[in-house]
Amino acid sequence: MSILPQALLCSVNKHRADRHKVTWDGVHYVGKCEGCGAEVYRIAPKQWRLLGPQ
Numbered sequence: 001m002s003i004l005p006q007a008l009l010c011s012v013n014k015h016r017a018d019r020h021k022v023t024w025d026g027v028h029y030v031g032k033c034e035g036c037g038a039e040v041y042r043i044a045p046k047q048w049r050l051l052g053p054q
């Protein structure tokens with residue numbers, strides 16, 4: 001577990017989504033980041049990235 005606020009992690013592109021609320025789009029798990037509300041997808045366990053072009 002991390003003691004850093006999620007909002008701080010979001011600022012360095014380390015998002016976190018509630019895995020109980022994500023959906024499978026056929027390629028990745030997709031959901032909303034709990035820290036910033038952005039659409040994110042999972043690239044690896046506990047690693048989420050912003051969805052769409054950056």
Ligand SMILES: [Zn+2]
Nearest residue numbers: 010015033036
């Ligand atoms: Zn975030």
